Amino acid sequence: MKQDESLMTSRRFVPMFFTQFFGALNDNVFKQALLLVITYGWIQQQSAPVSTLNNLAALLFILPYFFFSATAGQIADKYERAQLVRGIKILEIIIMLIGSAGFLLGHLWLLLLALFLMGTHSTFFGPIKYAILPEILKPNELMSGNALFQSGTSMAILFGMILGGAVIASSEGNLLWISLTVVAIACIGYVFSRFILPQKVAAPDLDIDWNFIRTSFQTITYAKSLPLVFTILLGNSWYWFYGATYLTQIPQLTQQNLHASENVVSLLLTFFSVGIGVGSLLCRKIGGSEINIKMVPIGAIGLTVFALYLAASLAFVPERTGALLTLKDIFTQGWVYYHVMIAVTLLGISGGFYIVPLYAMMQAYSPRSHRARVVAANNILNAVFMVSSAIFSILILSVLKIDIKILFIITAVLSAIFSIWLLARLKPMLATAHLSLED
Template identity: 80%
Template structure:
């Protein structure tokens, strides 16, 4: 506990933590608000199905990671990182003004453009924030720092999704309030970034290649030359495929399977986010401060078992007609709803167990001179897996018209197969690897 309090009270860690926190918060306020105005028809320019639009929105947010991550990694290794963060946060304010115009004009396409730009903003911020952590933390603080980062991000996601749902639900269709919210959060994030300490520039001589396709190929090729690191990156990316498959469907699951309103969407996302936060903190407490893989198998088992639990719970939810139910009605509507909430929470806890060690290992085993570019390779692979998740979900739900419970079950089976391969491949490689932090 003292270690965590020390980090959160530290000038080297706290401004980075808060800047990341408010960035994740705004991402999720905006994304959640957009999903809700699509799902509940608050914007009328919808020519496609709700499922297709929701998965298209997820795809648009992730697409920049695939296109720009390699360039972002080079920039993060070449230039001073606190300066880069401040300018990226200024761009977030501009992007949220564009999104606000989309809300106020009721223009879905303007909102989707803003969503793509927010994805671009996050693409350039990602390599910087994860490359900074090993620079500002001591080796024995890396697991704690990543646990706090993941927990803080989970809390930000939780608050963002709740806040987005509450503002949309309580504003009576007046989207001025959500516009003011996202712009205000962007301003707070920029102010926090002003306090980030100046960072050492590791490779100022690096020549940035602006050909995004060539750079992406070279970045992935370099990551692939590091067997341990590349296997870890694949493990990270599977988590984002899995998470995107579940989180993107929660609004539709709530509306069609639970017959719940916007507040029920926020409640389920709350349970999931709280679960990730709890899992992240428990992972550090149980797994220790040393960078290790001990908690990953436990998380992997949970991601499969509790996915089946969720699918089974949905099968027992009774069909309803009439108005959408709220949170109070859901709590009084039988045990099947409680099982859904428990399953979602346990999935979140399992995700925390799974992802915290892998992110710490990614940072620890990456060469100092190429750390941001390794994170960029991670983001490219994450994007490929998340875009694949969106396409996979569209095919299952919109084209093949298969039930969402089957989608969750198929994903659970894939998760078991993938993580079995991951752990079998990774453990022998770790024995011959060295930690870059100790060089």
């Protein structure tokens, strides 16, 4: 862990780490606060059911990844990235001021506009933050840097959901406090961005194509022209399909299968997020600092085995009626509930093992002049896979009326099949591949 500790005191790494940490934190504080004020009716202009508005909010946040990822990748390759980050962070402050106005005026559509703009902010920031890592880190630091990024992002998501919920719960309807919170976090992120070191411009002569449809297809086509890189992107996107499938079902799993309260939802999300953070940090410690695929098979096995473990644990949960189990009850009702919590945590750890090497390899094997555009292609594919996950889950649970345990089993089997294909394809490619970090 010495290398991780040295990075966390490095002038090269720390500003970028905390800039992205506070960005992810703010995304989740704002999203969680918005979902809660919609759910509890604190916004009076609702003209649609709560479930519709919540799903609309989720869609609005992910839509910019389809529309703007390719353009964001071009911009990140053409211009100096430290300056771009600072500009994006200033825009985040403006967006949060718009969101604050929505909270204070009780204007739902202003809040949804701010959410869409936050998704746009994240879309433009994503290619920069992953393309900048190989520039500020040495090749033997890239695994550690990605491990810390993934761990930090997991913690930011968790803390953001907790903080957003806590501020709303304690404000008793006074939305001034959540408004001040999101603006303050945006300002802190901007302060850290001021310390990011200037970077060499990757492709200063690039002509940006503002037609996002054409650019998106060109970006994906370019990624497909690099068989190793494109295979890595597919492996990365499968992780997001898998994670979205499980995370989306945790509220339903908690209420219908565990017969437990919303506090238990937060508990399971906490175990999952902490698991990803722990797995990300252990990945570098166990797998070493060299960029390699060693931990991906271990993570892939875990994603299958522990999904089956979770499904089996749920099968032994006794049926209940009456009051929902509280946070305290869940620890006193028998070992089967501990098995569920352990399974969720191990799924998170396995996810950390799986995704950190894939992110490092994506950066290491992408041509320097196109690195941000490769990250943009990854973001487009991630969005496609996450939407596919939602359609897949709706088909299994709502159309076919199949039990959630069967959904988990099907996903586990699909994960095993995909992982076998992924590893069989990657290993011979990696044997002859050339790192592009020095290109």
